[in-house]
Amino acid sequence: MVGPLKTLSPAEPARPAHVLLVEDDLxxxxxxxxxxxxxxxxxxxxxxxxxMDGVLARDKxxxxxxxxxxxxxxxxxxxxRLRTASAIPIIMVTARGDAVDRIVGLEIGADDYLxxxxxxxxxxxxxxxxxxxxxxxTGGGRTRPLRFAGWRIDPASRQLHDPDGLQVAMTSVEFDLLAALCRHPGQVLSRDQLIELTHSGLASPIQRSIDVHVSRIRQKIEPDPDNPRYIKTVRLGGYMFTEPVEQA
Structure with missing residues (x-):
């Protein structure tokens, strides 16, 4: 005997993204x-x-x-402090005119700044x-994992694992930059191209912020960050990923 038909509830609408604004100028x-x-x-x-800590403790x-x-x-x-515990996206804003402050913000883990x-x-x-x-x-639906030198990049879960299988924490920008470089091994990518591939064409206030993010990636994946093996700097050109990359 066929049981009563279940009434299908309408699809639950997507939750609006929650932005936490930390700003003392009311x-x-x-x-x-x-x-x-x-x-x-x-x-x-x-x-x-x-x-900020109060909101983060009680809300997503x-x-x-x-x-x-x-x-x-x-x-x-x-x-x-946030970056040591979380990969939550961070946009820093500053009234200071010194670009050094902005670069420092990127170096310690901010994804972008204005x-x-x-x-x-x-x-x-x-x-x-x-x-x-x-x-x-981003990535045009390319979700197949990538491998290089024992490392594994999984675009679907947005995780990076080292050769021992341990997950390495990365910001969103760092992950997308590494994935873009790995998808074009042996090819010189200019900073403009990397901005296009990772920011959907939305350039940062200074293009050289790409350099800061690449430096952070090197600190995480290179055996010797001062003498990079995987991500080479091409003078007047940009960056090139030199290690062979395979799709998993």
Whole structure:
């Protein structure tokens, strides 16, 4: 006997991405929260590290927009602390004119940055691009794992495993850069090409931020980061992945 038909519930709508804004300027914070909410994001706004820690402890956060100049613990220290425990995407914003501060932010694990003042529409575009990368939205559907020298890159799970099978933590930008290089072994890729392959054409404020991310990748995969074996710098050209790569 056939039982009663089950009523199918409608598909649950996708959860809006949750953006945590850490900004102590209340006027800027209110403006950005309004823009991000209108753009379809769930937004939490806090003014310092303690407020950020509280939100992260109780809610699922998909991306952090982090100001450098904050009361108490500054943005650079917060970024360093976040990155030791999580691969959550981080966009740093700074009013400082010195590019060194921005480079330091990238070196300690920020995925992207914007100097103040900036167009709020650009921030929205960068958030969306970074969320797409974090969710595996780049790569044109190429999800087959890649192998080189015992290392395994899995685009589907967005994980990197070393020759011993241990997972190596990477930011979204680092993962996409390494995957792009591995998909073009023996080919010189310029910084413009790497930006196109990993940022969907959305260039960072200074193109040389690619260099910082490549340096971080080398620290994680190279036997001797000071004398790289896998990722070679090509003078006036860009970068080339020299190790043979196989699809798993």
């Amino acid at each position: 006027e800027i914070s209110r403006m950005l929260q309004g823009v991000l909410s209108e753009s379809g994001f769930t937004v939490s706004g806090v003014t310092d590290a303690a407020g 956060v998909d991306l952090v927009v982090l100001d450098i100049m904050l009361p108490g613990e500054d943005g650079l220290s917060i970024c360093r 100097p103040k003042p900036f167009d709020s529409r650009e921030l929205v575009a960068r958030i969306r691009a970074l969320l797409r990368r974090a969710q595996g939205g």
